[in-house]
Amino acid sequence: MESFAWALVGILLLVVAWLIFAWRWERGRVRRGNLGRLRIAQRGESDAEKLLQSEGYAILERQLSLRWTLWVDGEPESVLSRADLLVERHGLTYIAEVKTGTVADPTKPSTRRQLLEYLHAFDVDGVLLVDPAEALVQAITFYESG
Numbered sequence: 001m002e003s004f005a006w007a008l009v010g011i012l013l014l015v016v017a018w019l020i021f022a023w024r025w026e027r028g029r030v031r032r033g034n035l036g037r038l039r040i041a042q043r044g045e046s047d048a049e050k051l052l053q054s055e056g057y058a059i060l061e062r063q064l065s066l067r068w069t070l071w072v073d074g075e076p077e078s079v080l081s082r083a084d085l086l087v088e089r090h091g092l093t094y095i096a097e098v099k100t101g102t103v104a105d106p107t108k109p110s111t112r113r114q115l116l117e118y119l120h121a122f123d124v125d126g127v128l129l130v131d132p133a134e135a136l137v138q139a140i141t142f143y144e145s146g
Helices: 002-054 110-120
Strands: 060-072 075-089 092-098 126-131 135-142
Touching: 002 060, 002 075, 002 092, 002 126, 075 110, 075 126, 092 110, 110 126
Parallel strands: 092 126
Antiparallel strands: 060 075, 075 092, 126 135
16 A cells, blocks of 8 residues: 555656646747747847838837826826837938738727827827838828818
8 A cells, every 4th residue: 555655646746747847848938939029029120220211210219118198087097108119300200110911001900009109109290100021111190080
């Protein structure tokens, strides 16, 4: 009976060791995936900067953050907005948002809302949507319908 108990303890230890190994492996896989996406994003932003400069824009700031106030039922809520680039051309300043693939479409609700937030939050003359993969810089303007 005593050898059965030791065998059971051994099996339990193996299961626990396997679970720890699997958890660490998965955590590392997620981290490696995040690093891969970060590298792609950094390369995209670098390519976007080159594209903007070739179109005559000067890069003023990268990854700029701004804390501003959103009013909810009359109560102030501090929120943070972070934009990819602040650029300037012909004396006008723009927030440039870098996107590639299907999200580089200004008619996509999430992209459109993000650009509208930047236009409201940052004191700029306009917003740009930059798709370095397509070598495309789009000036986005919001007009009120009426």
